[in-house]
Amino acid sequence: MDTTLSQTVGTTDHGHGPAKGLGRWFFTTNHKDIGTLYLWFSLLMFLTGGCMALMIRAELFQPGLQLVRPEFFNQMTTMHGLIMVFGAVMPAFVGLANWMVPMMVGAPDMALPRMNNWSFWILPFAFSLMLSTLFMEGGGPNFGWTFYAPLSTTYAPPSVTFFIFAVHMMGVSSIMGAINIIATILNLRAPGMTMMKLPLFVWTWLITAFLLIAVMPVLAGVVTMMLMDIHFGTSFFNAAGGGDPVLFQHVFWFFGHPEVYIMILPAFGIVSEIIPTFARKRLFGYASMVYATSSIALLSFLVWAHHMFAVGMPLAGELFFMFATMLIAVPTGVKVFNWVATMYHGSMTFETPMLFALSFVVLFTIGGFSGLMLAIAPADFQYHDTYFVVAHFHYVLVPGAIFSIMAGAYYWLPKWTGHMYNESLGKAHFWLSFVGVNITFFPMHFLGLAGMPRRIPDYALQFADFNAVASTGAFIFGLSQLLFVYNIISCIRGGERATDQVWEGSHGLEWTLPSPVPYHTFSQPPVIK
Amino acid sequence: MDALQRKNRRLILQLVLGGLLMFGFGFALVPLYDVFCRITGLNGKITNTGPVAVEEADSSRDIRVQFIGVNNEAMPWEFRPLLNTVSVNPGEMRQMAFFARNPTARRMVAQAIPSVTPSEAAQYLHKVSCFCFDQQALEADERMEMPLLFVIDKKLPPDIHTITLSYTLFDITPVLPVAQIKTADIQRSPL
Numbered sequence: 001m002d003t004t005l006s007q008t009v010g011t012t013d014h015g016h017g018p019a020k021g022l023g024r025w026f027f028t029t030n031h032k033d034i035g036t037l038y039l040w041f042s043l044l045m046f047l048t049g050g051c052m053a054l055m056i057r058a059e060l061f062q063p064g065l066q067l068v069r070p071e072f073f074n075q076m077t078t079m080h081g082l083i084m085v086f087g088a089v090m091p092a093f094v095g096l097a098n099w100m101v102p103m104m105v106g107a108p109d110m111a112l113p114r115m116n117n118w119s120f121w122i123l124p125f126a127f128s129l130m131l132s133t134l135f136m137e138g139g140g141p142n143f144g145w146t147f148y149a150p151l152s153t154t155y156a157p158p159s160v161t162f163f164i165f166a167v168h169m170m171g172v173s174s175i176m177g178a179i180n181i182i183a184t185i186l187n188l189r190a191p192g193m194t195m196m197k198l199p200l201f202v203w204t205w206l207i208t209a210f211l212l213i214a215v216m217p218v219l220a221g222v223v224t225m226m227l228m229d230i231h232f233g234t235s236f237f238n239a240a241g242g243g244d245p246v247l248f249q250h251v252f253w254f255f256g257h258p259e260v261y262i263m264i265l266p267a268f269g270i271v272s273e274i275i276p277t278f279a280r281k282r283l284f285g286y287a288s289m290v291y292a293t294s295s296i297a298l299l300s301f302l303v304w305a306h307h308m309f310a311v312g313m314p315l316a317g318e319l320f321f322m323f324a325t326m327l328i329a330v331p332t333g334v335k336v337f338n339w340v341a342t343m344y345h346g347s348m349t350f351e352t353p354m355l356f357a358l359s360f361v362v363l364f365t366i367g368g369f370s371g372l373m374l375a376i377a378p379a380d381f382q383y384h385d386t387y388f389v390v391a392h393f394h395y396v397l398v399p400g401a402i403f404s405i406m407a408g409a410y411y412w413l414p415k416w417t418g419h420m421y422n423e424s425l426g427k428a429h430f431w432l433s434f435v436g437v438n439i440t441f442f443p444m445h446f447l448g449l450a451g452m453p454r455r456i457p458d459y460a461l462q463f464a465d466f467n468a469v470a471s472t473g474a475f476i477f478g479l480s481q482l483l484f485v486y487n488i489i490s491c492i493r494g495g496e497r498a499t500d501q502v503w504e505g506s507h508g509l510e511w512t513l514p515s516p517v518p519y520h521t522f523s524q525p526p527v528i529k
Numbered sequence: 530m531d532a533l534q535r536k537n538r539r540l541i542l543q544l545v546l547g548g549l550l551m552f553g554f555g556f557a558l559v560p561l562y563d564v565f566c567r568i569t570g571l572n573g574k575i576t577n578t579g580p581v582a583v584e585e586a587d588s589s590r591d592i593r594v595q596f597i598g599v600n601n602e603a604m605p606w607e608f609r610p611l612l613n614t615v616s617v618n619p620g621e622m623r624q625m626a627f628f629a630r631n632p633t634a635r636r637m638v639a640q641a642i643p644s645v646t647p648s649e650a651a652q653y654l655h656k657v658s659c660f661c662f663d664q665q666a667l668e669a670d671e672r673m674e675m676p677l678l679f680v681i682d683k684k685l686p687p688d689i690h691t692i693t694l695s696y697t698l699f700d701i702t703p704v705l706p707v708a709q710i711k712t713a714d715i716q717r718s719p720l
Contacts, residue, residue, distance in 0.1 A: 111537055179544045187536050217548045221555025236559060239642060240601060240699040244562075251558050314569075314648055 029113035038095025045087030081145025106190025111183035119176035126169035133159035149237035192528035204269030267404035278354035279346030352426030356407030367395030388448025418516030419495035432480035439473025586621035631667035
């Protein structure tokens with residue numbers, strides 16, 4: 001980015017720092033405070049969902065039922081998915097957007113600061129409501145994170161109503177967050193910051209925000225239909241009353257497929273910021289990155305039924321969704337090519353953010369390839385609902401979305417806190433996570449190909465060895481996250497002072513600000529050449 | 530600042546409207562899905578019903594029509610086709626019947642929901658009359674043969690040799706108002 005700050009920014013001259021005490025966090029309208037809240041919340045949810053994953057893996061360590069009852073196991077798989085998707089990954093990206101987008105476009109704050117406060121503070125209530133269902137009579141949601149009807153309507157535990165309201169609240173929060181981000185990017189850019197000068201993280205978030213506004217209301221619609229089927233005697237998904245359970249899957253995946261891009265596009269943005277910094281080269285093919293991201297977003301609306309190949313679709317439908325899905329590999333391939341081309345002939349160094357970004361590129365691509373395998377409709381009949389699917393989406397979500405979030409956290413922590421994190425600890429965290437993730441999820445490919453179904457608490461004996469390996473990996477990965485938490489906390493409390501530019505090769509408006517960033521920045525818009 | 534506020538307000542309005550529109554679109558998917566299936570005949574629902582003009586049957590083709598009768602979850606009726614398979618010429622009108630018996634000690638009302646496999650055949654299966662057009666009521670221990678009159682269209686694609694017509698019988702006996710039914714009352718059949 002050839003953006004430079006031509007004037008020193010007057011920041012605290014009117015002496016308006018953060019409020020004192022807890023009130024600061026409840027009533028704040030400052031984008032940095034709200035970003036911090038989002039990030040802490042998502043870390044808490046990540047650890048909660050992680051504990052559930054470890055409970056699942058502990059039960060699956062050997063065949064037979066050892067630790068939990070099957071009913072509870074089902075609640076764990078469901079809650080793990082819901083918490084990780086809606087509680088960990090999405091809020092983490094919103095938190096990073098809150099922190100970075102105004103600083104990257106040269107804005108003093110988000111466009112709608114009060115709504116920003118509201119959209120965060122809905123989340124703790126939504127998730128308390130959802131987690132509280134675990135303690136209710138009949139237990140929490142046990143129908144899988146995709147909550148297919150009639151499992152989630154006719155056969156659901158009574159607590160499903162609370163689950164529905166929690167999803168409504170998350171939806172409202174996401175939509176408000178998305179509106180805020182779009183308004184900030186479109187209306188608050190500093191003079192001279194044209195659209196094609198925006199950092200890629202901002203671009204990917206702009207597109208993600210439009211996806212959110214397009215599909216979160218559809219999710220709200222589908223849970224509302226469930227609510228009406230359960231309590232008001234309608235028959236949207238009930239065949240006895242003229243409805244159709246397959247309709248649920250169509251409406252759900254019309255939301256669900258763009259949702260998976262909501263969870264990966266900002267990751268593309270973060271990686272596109274980090275790789276040029278540590279390769280000390282400009283991003284290769286900036287414009288093609290923007291167009292690739294937009295075409296992925298558009299295509300994501302046309303491929304939803306590839307989640308339902310086994311539902312009994314006509315041949316024409318299977319073929320259409322198969323080819324449309326494979327088409328997405330083209331813009332994604334463009335992005336991977338650009339990242340590799342950025343590194344080509346660069347003078348690379350391998351600090352923790354770069355390590356996470358590099359493993360993102362490699363492991364996300366593996367997840368992409370298993371996605372292509374699943375896209376082959378005739379082969380999908382074999383893979384459908386097996387551990388192969390579990391391996392696929394964990395490869396794109398854990399070393400994909402989660403690694404990019406960790407990369408972003410390490411990359412921007414010195415800017416946020418003014419201290420360098422502990423590099424050796426960061427590297428240890430990376431290597432343990434990298435090894436742990438692969439030990440956990442790689443054997444699942446083989447389990448799936450051998451026919452082990454997903455969402456089961458017990459399994460046939462021939463799957464025992466790979467399951468034991470996967471469970472071991474899960475505990476390595478899970479426990480190594482404690483290093484991450486420790487590293488963040490010690491980085492906040494002290495450490496080597498960070499320079500303003502932090503990284504030798506960093507470019508962009510956020511690196512022209514002092515470290516730590518003052519409470520108010522760009523009160524006067526920067527001038528961009 | 531005023532200009533910016535006006536710009537923000539316009540943008541928020543557009544985005545909120547977009548969100549509301551998509552919420553509506555979610556619900557619009559329900560009829561759209563039905564219309565799409567009716568036009569393309571993709572979900573195996575039969576839409577050709579009512580009287581047909583009598584035609585010469587095409588005796589050069591034999592189509593196997595298989596019948597299946599299934600009870601939905603808690604439905605206790607005996608329900609089965611009188612014949613599992615019949616062989617029909619396209620254009621020929623055929624009569625078939627399903628047997629039903631209510632083994633319970635109370636009057637019950639049932640509704641049969643049909644489905645055709647392969648789904649491409651659905652639009653060529655013409656039902657002149659069918660017990661599934663109406664609700665069926667049986668007193669305690671009453672039995673009944675429920676008739677079905679159908680014609681297979683001569684335009685049936687040549688690659689289709691077997692058509693399966695399946696009925697699922699649902700219990701629609703009026704009971705308590707929906708709000709008073711507790712989850713525990715719904716009996717689950719073991720899988």
